[in-house]
Amino acid sequence: MNLQFTEEQLMVQDMVRDFAQSEITPFIEKMEEGEFPREILKKMGDLGLMGMTTPEELGGAGMDFTSYILAINELSKVSPVVAVILAVHTSVGTNPILYFGTDEQKKKYIPKLARGEYLGAFCLTEAEAGSDAASIRTRAVKSADNYVLNGSKVFITNGGEAEVNIVFASTNPEKGARGISAFIVEKDTPGFIVGKNEEKMGLHGSKTVQITFENMKIPASQLLGEENHGFKIAMANLDVGRIGIAAQALGIAEAALDASIEYAKQRVQFGKPIAQQQGVGFKLADMATMVEAAKLLVYKATDLNNRGKDCSKEASMAKLLASRAAVQVTTEAIQVFGGYGYTKDYPVERYFRDAKITEIYEGTSEIQRIVISKNL
């Protein structure tokens, strides 16, 4: 495994770090109040960040996967909200079209997605089909040259904001996972109804909505890949997507660790900085060890995918460990800050609220264990 990043990758990392600190930090308060960061996404589009791994001939920046993961990680240290918007847009909003789309579909959607003119979303989850994704009930029925979709999705990240939606629906309900198809659905299609935006514990500013399809007619040309082969499209893109969420979780943990070290070095109690009190020093040691272990797994999975190798197991391991690290390190960070950590005067309470979801979305920790154990 190569943990030596190239000069180009390090340049991308520096550029994203600077961008996050100068452009995103001032916007955090607005996002905490629920504002979706459209302006920031526009700037990210101008910098090529909305199509980092998209080939240049399709309007992207043509960078490698490692650069993309470094970018997600840097963004997450400042704003896990912006990071998840980008991660969903890229790995499950754009890549399904890039990898499974026809030339026509690619030409129509990819350049706009890569430039950030379009935002992408992934509509899989339903009220009764979360972890058991194959049990979705949204139906797509073919009639002449169209499909008519009926059903409802929940917890759709970027939903309602995204112009392009990768929608999964059953075309053959008797066949379960083997009867699911994927479709490219534009937001302004009649019958595409955006519902409630969830009020979440964290990730304020990221949209999480319900979407209903009511007799929504789409041309048959919007089918992505082959009919009844959609579940594999979902799974394959989630495999890689999970590395992005792992990098997000790692970024949250790193930010909480850095803030804790800085605070512990200057906060004096019993006549010396609390970092020099064993109770706190040991806590910081455990936090740093968790972060380092998560980092190794995240970049191992990243490296495998970067070299075109199968990374399903490692991606799930990275997400499982990094999300645990994020939850544990942010919890301990509040403890290091004491009462101040429980207030909004310091960022650790936000890190704590933002961390928890990384153990849930793009497959819960329990689902990651299923994927890992199946691969053993």
Ligand code: CAA
């Ligand atoms: N790649 C390609 N194909 C795969 C695959 C993979 N990683 N995993 C499974 N498949 C294929 C199988 O080969 C099988 O195909 P065949 O029948 O032709 O052999 C088919 O898919 C069904 O496989 P399983 O029987 O293993 O499927 P399952 O019903 O047992 O489910 C699961 C497997 C891993 C539990 C899956 O349901 C799963 O990942 N659940 C979690 C769902 C999830 O992650 N949702 C996230 C929503 S998106 C999101 O959260 C974004 C956001 O907001 C940030």
